[in-house]
Amino acid sequence: MNRVIGERDLDETPYGDEEAIALYRDVVRTRRFDERALALQRRGWMSGYPPYKGQEASQVGAAHALAGDDWLVPTYRSNAMQIAFGVPMSDILLFRRGYAEYTSGHDLNVFPQAVPIATQIPHAAGIGMAANYADDDAAVCCYFGDGATSEGDFHEGLNFAGVFEAPVVFFCENNDWAISLPREKQTASDTIAQKAEAYGFSGTQVDGNDPLAVRETVSEALESAREGEPVLVESLTYRQGAHTTSDDPSRYREERDDLPEWRTADPLERYETYLREQGLLDDELAETIEAEADDELAEAVDTAEEAPAPERDEIFDHVYAERTPRLEEQKAWLESFTEEHDVQELEH
Template structure:
């Protein structure tokens, strides 16, 4: 029998706003002035949050921290496409989504200062930060599958980096999502490095988006420094998911401007010339120019915004540092109903601490 081609696949690229702030009007999403301002505000707040966190860590007032500097368009742009009822599963670099989802900045600082009490007050449908690479992918697919079984008109969204695509959990989650057509949107923040490992050493694939095709669903590559493109791609993927069309993998091509975490030194494995080139594609600056052309942004607007958000950040950090973790929370929030053995341990510890305090 002659050899013949039985399958031909392709991956689309989406960019709406170029680095100079010029927009492709044929693709421009229909967002009102208020929403555009909220997107910009959230991107700026995310960057200020990161800057303060870095300073706190360097002063010994915070633990190891993972910055999202340079990736604000990916996190914030996608977050604005979500509905409150959609499930959100972060990795450890999704501050922009968390802030957009109305998670108080104070709680984020409390978490990075080492207290899991921050999770107690999380709004519904928002999962905790996942430090182990790719584990949250399985959780997101499971939640989406449950929603599908229950016939709920919602989707789940999960975030991870390019390095996570080499993990087994990524492939297991993708395979399950494809087979069962779960309403899951996979957001890969391809920031070019998995700690020190460059993208080209991560996989031989031309794109990460094409990995979705092997599992029977759509993959798209998006300019991750273009908030409009990320928003549009995510909105389309979420609408498809909620209507029964199955999952989508969105590869957001962006760049990690800072270190992997505060314990990393990126000068050991990448050149400053590379960083400088990516600075020209700064997602916030790009969106700022776009808003200026629409008559929304001005220097006076910026000055007032920075003053307002800086005060918000300082207040949140101050409240986080003043927070005192509660011992009983070591035992709570694991079981729906605390078993007697665990309650006995909690009572014993609290009694011991109370006695020591009185003494």
């Protein structure tokens, strides 16, 4: 099943005014976060950062489809999705500064960000299988980019989900580039969504720059997953900036004239125009939402800057529920090493 839902009048969607504005609020929040995080990285505040400008509507729409007891399995570029799901901005900022990922102590069903490409996909299948064994109604949403579909973990994870009817939605955000490699050089398949057929379940495409369409599509996919039918959702969007702050897209990417405007247009501008045409948004409300986002972000930066330096032992505390013998050996080695060397020299 492949489809692209374009923009419709709000009364043709399952959502009302409040839900439409809530999506806009989170698109604004996550755009502001991305802009501020990029600026902070450029001044040396954090070592690296993966921008997601152009993908906010896709991630926010998917996050709003999740129920409170569902599980989100993210990657390093899913910051917008995590924020919209409720993860504090300060947690994500602190993670980028080397702290443990759950500094705030939140109890949301969110796994740690997976930085190696596609390694989280088999984990997501396993979480879904565990939910089945525990007779749990929760579903799993696993986020990854189109480049991850070229990894073996993608095929293994989808195969397990199909065989064991795991309640998993595999949410592939196709931004048309895997770092410097365009999609057509990754796969000969006409779509990524159609790859699901090889594993015995359905795939579908959605206009990733329409948050209402993404929310509806992912909501339907989650309901299917709860009934034992996994789904692969291909969200068609476009990465406007660099892959990471160490990337220079001008070396390999030219303007894509072959992609439709709905896919390359700025999703925030597009959705704002849509809401104004629907009579739901005016200058006063837009300014209020932007001001609230800026205040939240300023508080998050303050929280991150005021956080005490992490203890060295914390690097060993979040690998397993209990330290393994190997971790104990590594911890003992680090302790002896720091005793023999000047702490300031080590930190430098």
